[in-house]
Amino acid sequence: MAEKITTYYSYVLALTIILLLFGLALGPLAPIDEPTYFPGYDLQIPVGLSFSGFILLIIFIISVILFWGSKNIFLNVLIDASSLSFSIVNYINFYLVYVIWKPIMYLLPFFFYIRYDGISTLVFDFGQIALIIFFYRLYKNIKTRRTYKSV
Template structure:
């Protein structure tokens, strides 16, 4: 049997790796740099900036892991190296959209998702932000599609031994 896992098993490896990476990096949210008061009052409500800023920081750390691992390991045949790239991509995409969801829960801005950008309107001000989550998700889907299209050896074939095509005794004379 081939030493390379099937696409389903590989996806489960990357999903497991993303969960492990989230568990490792989520505690870093507590050390996120915050240059404003952690809790402040605005318009009669109290806002806690610790959670959205911490989650943004953790997402940024996961994005950095993805970028660095993609630069170092892209094109590698090693299973572990590819799992690092794809797991960090999944963890960043998850954290990116959870972060925007928490921002929406806390401040209730109007968020419009367009291809590769977000348009955020809050208190009459508008901002256009690039959606790096979509970019990384496109890269991840491309890698998974490319992986699924790669030819795989049939199971049961012995790849270590070359085929002996020399004439055998008792053959046609």
Template sequence: MDLKGYYAYVFIIASLLTLIFLSVFPVVPVGDEELAGISPTGVHYNLSLPVGVSFSTFLALMLFFISIVIFYGTKSTFYNVLIDSSGISFVFLNYFNYYLIYETWKPEIMILPFLIEITFNGAKTLVIDLGQIVLIVILYRAYKMIRTNKS
């Protein structure tokens, strides 16, 4: 299979996986997160959307981890498409989740290499950005595939 066809399949499957993961949103165990979204200033935040997308992102990350651990190095096109598309799906959902966090709380978000610094009400936190790590793995796999197909 040529590279254009391969990546066309990857993006189609990544889109389908993203829709499947987002469709799991109604079964997310939200619990009292909606009530926990009350800030010290008295503003009520509805946390069901960021929590639901975060759960969908977690499922995409688990599919990527499981598929890369089990199928990395295989010659099967199906398994390689599964690895790349689950990674792209995770990266999209990861940054969509950060966007929803920004829209919900309006914190200051600074993207650093492999980290994201979030500042809200004077409190700072550093979060490991798995989206960047997965993106590097996907780009490395693409570079390796392009190099082997040129030869």
């Protein structure tokens, strides 16, 4: 049984890499007019990464809504891989925000507290939700030693 779980998560990692490459390839398609407002910063990379994260978030939400509870291995791999790929891009994006503007950032449960130039805000963190779903499914798969039907 452990072999089936490790094989399943090797598929998840492979599809995560494919989804990351797909999402990052769509990043340059993001419409950007920030250089007119922030002439001192090159925001093409963070805006493109945010756009990639949005695409991966949409893939994650749609796959969870449509395919949760499916016995098909590919659909379950898609749910887990989309959650991982979105979380990776999400936290890289928060890191870039930190590197570019140097705000004060605190990771809170389900939120990021960001303080910049005297202004504070709470930003809802979808990456934590995606990671919670991923680890819940991982725990459930290990506990029940679930096997999926092949495609």
